[in-house]
Amino acid sequence: MSGSHADVSKHVRAYVAVFIALAIGTIVTVAAAQVHIPHPMNYVVAMLIALFKASLVAAIFMHLKWERAANIWILLALCAVFFAALMLLPSLTTFDLPKQAQRIGAWG
Amino acid sequence: MSTQTLPYTVHPHPVTGIYSGKFGTWLFLASEVMLFGALFSSYVLLRxxxxxxxxxxxxxxxxxxxxxxxxxxxxxxxxxxxSVTMVMAWASLKMGDFSKGRRYLWLTFLLALTFIVVKLSLEYVPKLRGGYVPAKSTFFSLYYTLTGLHGLHVIGGMVVIGYFLGPGAALWKRDPEYYTNRIECTGLYWHFVDLVWIFLFPVLYLM
Known part of the structure; x- marks a missing residue:
């Protein structure tokens, strides 16, 4: 990233804006939990807000918005694929359901 | 004795296009995503x-x-x-203001300490005394594993920030740009720790 004074002071304004957005995001997360959205929609709402906050942190605080090095993006793309695979692992257990049912049946 | 220095601590490496510390930090963070990702995945399965x-x-x-x-x-x-004070520490150093950068680093350190003190004194100790031990339920074993691992990361961050406030600060006199880059890498790690908490908080406290 470029590092002249003018660039950095422009960054500082972005940092303050992100801080305000993150603080509001936290309040919204807490507020959303108080209105008792039925399960599992409450998870969806909470994760969407968290994703939004996390993207702000990654883009501005971690400087990804200004990152031009292709290698970091390749690394992050690989990381995203493996992360998605990790998150999909629990759903693979549904393939095991008939066996689980058999086992439960055998145990009475 | 010849002075040997690490290559590409300031200038971008010809292959990666960035200074090596930053590339190394991102590689490390990718492995951290896998570590926390596996635990989140376990949470989803058990939930x-x-x-x-x-x-x-x-x-x-x-x-x-x-x-x-x-x-x-x-x-x-x-x-x-x-996270804001951490990134402000980097921005101050980048603009050549060491004492301001140092003040922001101290603030970051004290905020990290606040987090740990609150976590231990208001949550862990009363919970454990009240019988809410990891063996109480699946939820609590996950709660202690996730927040415990996250807490260790916060303490790890404090060690690194403490190093750059103490003995590590001498580097500023020798090579300010190198020092600023090392603070940027510390910041990358620190923001990641913040990022993990952004997900942990709703999942553990609000659902």
Missing amino acids: VGAPEAPSPLHWPSHEETHLSWRIGGFNTLVLIVS
Whole structure:
């Protein structure tokens, strides 16, 4: 990233804006939990807000918005694929359901 | 004795296009995503597999876990502010102001300490005394594993920030740009720790 004074002071304004957005995001997360959205929609709402906050942190605080090095993006793309695979692992257990049912049946 | 220095601590490496410390930090963070990702995945599996309410093994609501969203929310704000002070430390150093950068680093360190003190004194100790031990339920074993690992990361961050406030600060006189880059890498790690908490807070305190 470029590092002249003018660039950095422009960054500082972005940092303050992100801080305000993150603080509001936290309040919204807490507020959303108080209105008792039925399960599992409450998870969806909470994760969407968290994703939004996390993207702000990654883009501005971690400087990804200004990152031009292709290698970091390749690394992050690989990381995203493996992360998605990790998150999909629990759903693979549904393939095991008939066996689980058999086992439960055998145990009475 | 010849002075040997690490290559590409300031200038971009011809292959990666960035200074090597930053590339190394991102590689490390990618492995951290896998570590926390595996635990989150376990959470999803155990949460989805938990039986419904009348069963004694049902997933506890936050009324039953007695985890206070006020304490969790307070700590969330502490970590967010610490992320701002961390990035401001880097920005100050980048603009050549060492004493300002140092003040922001101290603030970050103290905020991290606040997080740990609140976590231990208002949450862990009263919870453990009240019988909410990891063996109490699936929820609590996950709660202690996730927040414990995250807490260790916060302490690890404090060690690194403490190093750059103490003996590591001498580098500023020798090579300010190198020092600034090392603070940027510390910041990358620190923001990641904040990022993990952004997901942990709603999942553990509000659901």
